[in-house]
Amino acid sequence: MKLSNGVEWALHCCVTLGQSQNPVSAARLAKLHGIPPAYLAKHLQALSQAGILHSTPGPVGGYALTRPPARISALDVVRAIDGPEPTFRCTEIRKRGPLALPPEECMNACAVSRAMATADAAWRAALEGVTIADLTQDIDADSSGTAMSGVREWLAGAG
């Protein structure tokens, strides 16, 4: 099980976009983070379709957050990039083989599926408790308050 690394890019991009009042193009975001522009565009597209970002075309267009960073959770970003499907997909082993259960006894999920779903819920709850604003604050704290000001300065400049 490996999480798409696009999630990491998307989270960093959301943190960056929270520092800008104007839209920022995919090309500039890619240059700032040192990642492939075309591929990042694909993920930003997904964030736009999920309603997290708002895209504006044109020369001064780009992407901007639709909500304040405090109202965007890491789970929102993960679901937008990686898809809403749960990590575990039950294939209903109960209904196969010589001891297959009849469908009327399979109304509720099997115990294995329930255990995996519980773990998945715990994972999602942890992600839901972290917002883009939290990440921004933590990153700033790690750099003694210089990281975000540097980002704002870079965004204001020509790049």
Added chain:
Amino acid sequence: MKLSNGVEWALHCCVTLGQSQNPVSAARLAKLHGIPPAYLAKHLQALSQAGILHSTPGPVGGYALTRPPARISALDVVRAIDGPEPTFRCTEIRKRGPLALPPEECMNACAVSRAMATADAAWRAALEGVTIADLTQDIDADSSGTAMSGVREWLAGAG
């Protein structure tokens, strides 16, 4: 992010093996669950290498649990099948781009990586809290106590 469905098979097989005092071959486990025998063998091999199962060759050989079901957690099975790597792999975006941080400021993990690691820890903790014995009991409860006795009967028979 999708979890290998081999995890589901491995969990069910561990529950089944907990009901048998004698080794059970991969072919019989596959037939009981209605899954491809050769592919299941690959996963059972992984469980054997992880120290969860003990394999005995020969005509009456097969796989058996190395520990009581109460001492085998779902996390052990997941790690054996899916690998020990965490779901999120930080690519150190901080060190890339025009605002790259110097390595001496990257001693601790970045905030994004920490948040994902926390969620991963929650997921693993939930899996670690569930044992094969718990799953066995839950499955039996779902079927009003008939599932495990049926499995034991089938294993005792010719199959």
Added chain:
DNA sequence: GGAACAATACTCGGATAGGCCATGTCCGAGTTTACCCGG
């Protein structure tokens, strides 16, 4: 009858193809900007 030996059948183990999704890239549709021309 008992024991040793050889043949056998069954088991696991690793090495080997195929399919699907994530990765990486590209070009076209749409829009804002800037410039140029006319009044």
Added chain:
DNA sequence: CCGGGTAAACTCGGACATGGCCTATCCGAGTATTGTTCC
């Protein structure tokens, strides 16, 4: 000098190749059984 029109440049959006991992499978190495043969 000012307004309208046009051309251009820049943006996003979806469609198009490529690689790696999961899926699926096979055959060879090793061992307990079993039958046979000899003492």
